[in-house]
Amino acid sequence: MSKFSLREAALHILDQIDKNQSYSNLLLNHAIKKFEISKKDTGLLTEITYGTIQRKMTLDYYLEPFLKKKIEGWVRNLLRLSLYQMLYLDRVPERAAIHEAVEIAKKKGHKGIAGMVNGVLRSIQREGVRSLDEIEDPITKISIGTSHPGWLVKRWSEHFGLEKTKEMCERNLIAPIQTARVNLNRITREEAIEMLKEEGVEASESHIVPAAIRVKKGNIAHTSAYAEGFITVQDESSMLVAYALNPVPGESVLDMCAAPGGKSTHIAECLNGEGEVLALDLHDHKIKLINENADRLKLKNVKGEAMDGRKLQEHYPDKEFDRILVDAPCSGFGVLRRKPDIKYAKREQDLHSLARIQQELLASAVKSLKKGGTLVYSTCTVDKEENEGTVEKFLAGHPDIEMKLPDNLPEHITVLAENNMLQIFPQDFDGDGFFITVFKKN
Numbered sequence: 001m002s003k004f005s006l007r008e009a010a011l012h013i014l015d016q017i018d019k020n021q022s023y024s025n026l027l028l029n030h031a032i033k034k035f036e037i038s039k040k041d042t043g044l045l046t047e048i049t050y051g052t053i054q055r056k057m058t059l060d061y062y063l064e065p066f067l068k069k070k071i072e073g074w075v076r077n078l079l080r081l082s083l084y085q086m087l088y089l090d091r092v093p094e095r096a097a098i099h100e101a102v103e104i105a106k107k108k109g110h111k112g113i114a115g116m117v118n119g120v121l122r123s124i125q126r127e128g129v130r131s132l133d134e135i136e137d138p139i140t141k142i143s144i145g146t147s148h149p150g151w152l153v154k155r156w157s158e159h160f161g162l163e164k165t166k167e168m169c170e171r172n173l174i175a176p177i178q179t180a181r182v183n184l185n186r187i188t189r190e191e192a193i194e195m196l197k198e199e200g201v202e203a204s205e206s207h208i209v210p211a212a213i214r215v216k217k218g219n220i221a222h223t224s225a226y227a228e229g230f231i232t233v234q235d236e237s238s239m240l241v242a243y244a245l246n247p248v249p250g251e252s253v254l255d256m257c258a259a260p261g262g263k264s265t266h267i268a269e270c271l272n273g274e275g276e277v278l279a280l281d282l283h284d285h286k287i288k289l290i291n292e293n294a295d296r297l298k299l300k301n302v303k304g305e306a307m308d309g310r311k312l313q314e315h316y317p318d319k320e321f322d323r324i325l326v327d328a329p330c331s332g333f334g335v336l337r338r339k340p341d342i343k344y345a346k347r348e349q350d351l352h353s354l355a356r357i358q359q360e361l362l363a364s365a366v367k368s369l370k371k372g373g374t375l376v377y378s379t380c381t382v383d384k385e386e387n388e389g390t391v392e393k394f395l396a397g398h399p400d401i402e403m404k405l406p407d408n409l410p411e412h413i414t415v416l417a418e419n420n421m422l423q424i425f426p427q428d429f430d431g432d433g434f435f436i437t438v439f440k441k442n
């Protein structure tokens with residue numbers, strides 16, 4: 001048995017995020033190994049860690065009246081994760097959460113800290129927390145109530161209105177369902193569901209995306225159906241991108257920002273072995289991920305190459321592609337349910353520089369697109385500057401480019417498009433927030 005408890009592991013992850021700004025998902029996998037967390041405890045560790053990050057600002061609001069002085073570092077994180085359990089986890093008794101917190105405080109600090117942690121948590125247990133109704137300003141109320149930085153809530157409410165912003169912020173606190181793409185060249189969805197059932201995973205067909213299944217129980221990443229390449233873990237919104245690109249067997253396709261290869265492999269599946277996908281990303285270690293994914297799925301027509309997409313013509317001066325996907329680097333605000341730390345790490349000025357890179361990538365892509373070819377621009381974010389803004393600037397500089405409504409998406413998705421641009425919100429159908437636009441070169 002590990003000599004570290006799962007709450008110590010959770011605390012370690014929270015501290016690492018503060019110190020190194022590392023990503024929670026990577027840290028979690030690392031901590032499970034480092035602290036030898038059992039399979040049984042992994043679920044609770046994930047819930048406590050993600051939940052505490054998700055609700056950090058709300059927890060701080062509740063803690064504030066009980067703190068006599070400013071507390072930072074590991075002690076604040078310990079208070080946050082303990083309060084999270086007390087307020088949001090029915091299956092953890094309050095006294096167990098407090099007892100564990102005091103034990104950790106004794107082990108990591110000294111008697112004084114343990115006494116303070118005990119005092120704060122017991123007072124909250126006795127007196128309860130203050131109401132969010134004390135906050136009058138509506139933006140601040142959403143910001144504190146759903147733990148999204150004030151500048152982001154303000155920006156979103158200017159872009160989408162207060163109601164939609166509130167809905168999105170609330171939805172961002174709910175864990176997403178696990179979905180997978182079935183490699184329809186090899187098996188049907190029914191067969192995939194049957195295979196998974198034999199391995200203890202319960203899944204059903206998605207009514208949103210034709211290749212998708214939704215998991216109700218179990219983890220598909222540990223099944224042989226996954227290991228042998230029958231399925232790929234992918235969000236439903238993300239799957240829509242390859243549909244929008246609509247590649248036809250025999251074509252040559254460029255995926256300009258491809259790692260870890262979720263969409264490159266989907267495109268290759270659509271090509272059914274006829275045609276090629278050139279999958280670029282910046283560094284060799286990322287290309288390795290694309291190649292591993294393609295190998296697992298037994299796809300022979302994906303070629304990974306480390307390259308800055310903005311320098312494509314230096315490497316391939318004469319090559320032209322039938323279809324190009326620019327699934328651009330972005331702020332990632334559509335995936336806050338999976339990567340909650342992003343909302344605190346990003347600053348507003350980061351979005352301006354991302355928008356510049358997105359425009360440069362599109363400008364490079366279009367140079368290598370055949371006449372009559374299709375270009376798709378997508379992001380996993382919900383932001384007008386990076387999405388509509390980037391598209392408008394791109395169109396203004398490229399009179400030979402025309403935007404069109406994606407014509408290969410299910411109708412219940414196409415209706416969400418406005419001015420031919422598709423912005424999916426996490427509350428639309430439980431998929432990630434995504435933006436998809438299709439262009440034609442005349």
Ligand SMILES: C[S@@+](CC[C@H](N)C(=O)[O-])C[C@H]1O[C@@H](n2cnc3c(N)ncnc32)[C@H](O)[C@@H]1O
Nearest residue numbers: 257258259260261262263281282308309327329
């Ligand atoms: C949204 S992710 C791509 C996800 C991928 N399409 C998938 O579905 O698995 C964006 C990727 O763009 C890459 N990237 C950033 N700047 C780039 C550039 N100048 N050229 C090529 N790739 C770039 C990042 O390394 C990152 O892997």
